[in-house]
Amino acid sequence: xxxxxxxxKLALLEAQKAFDHEEVPVGAVVVMQNKIIAKxxxxxxxxxxxxxxxxxxxxxxxxQHLGSKYLPDATLYVTLEPCFMCSGAMYWxxxxxxxxxxxxxxxxxRSIAGEKNPFHPKTEIIGGVLEDExxxxxxxxxxxxx
Numbered sequence: 001x002x003x004x005x006x007x008x009k010l011a012l013l014e015a016q017k018a019f020d021h022e023e024v025p026v027g028a029v030v031v032m033q034n035k036i037i038a039k040x041x042x043x044x045x046x047x048x049x050x051x052x053x054x055x056x057x058x059x060x061x062x063x064q065h066l067g068s069k070y071l072p073d074a075t076l077y078v079t080l081e082p083c084f085m086c087s088g089a090m091y092w093x094x095x096x097x098x099x100x101x102x103x104x105x106x107x108x109x110r111s112i113a114g115e116k117n118p119f120h121p122k123t124e125i126i127g128g129v130l131e132d133e134x135x136x137x138x139x140x141x142x143x144x145x146x
Contacts, residue, residue, distance in 0.1 A: 004099050007031055007077040008130045011101070014041040014054065015079045015137055021046065025137045028054040028078040030062040030071065037074070038062035054078060055086040059093055071095045072122070079134040081108035081127060087118040097124040101134030 007029055014027025018041035030038040040057030044050055055078050063069055075097040082090065082100065087109040090098060098119065105111060109118050119125060 003034070004077070004126065004129045007036075007075070008079070008099065008101055008134075010036065010039070011077040011079050012130065012133060012137065014039050015134070018042040018054070019137060019141055025141050026054040026078065026080045028058040028076060030058050030074050030076050032071075032074045037065045051085065053083065053086050055082055056089055059089055059095075063093075069093070075099060077129075079130075080104050080138065081110065083107050084109050084112045084118065090123070091118060091120050094120045095123055097126070099126045099129050101128070101130050102138060103127060103131070103135075 011027040011029045014029065015025040016027070018027060019025035023042040023045050025042070027041045028039065029036050038058045038061035040061060041054050043052040043057060055076060058076065059071070062071055062074060071093045073096055076090065076095055077099045079101040081102065081104040082098065
């Protein structure tokens, strides 16, 4: 669990970068053998691309780094529960583990999939790591914008 907290803190640093650039503050890191192989944050506004979520950006970087389309030995840390689009990308990546921070009742994968698991059957999922810190960054972001 200490390892999950450590890497989630690094994902939070990525989320802060998104916040600082007026993007929805979501950050992600991909880790293999305790080393970060990719990190990213939301860039939807910057790239004018609704698919430029932190998870997609981090997965793409990890694929390029490894020269592989599959990540069965990797863990993705992300500050917000993945949406259904990102869940599909994670499914196809066959990622070994997903660790997320804050739950997203409106847009998280559970809001669409319910009890059905949208990830690869071998993928381990852990939610709620540094949940309060991840949620607070989101709340602050939207409070400023409303």
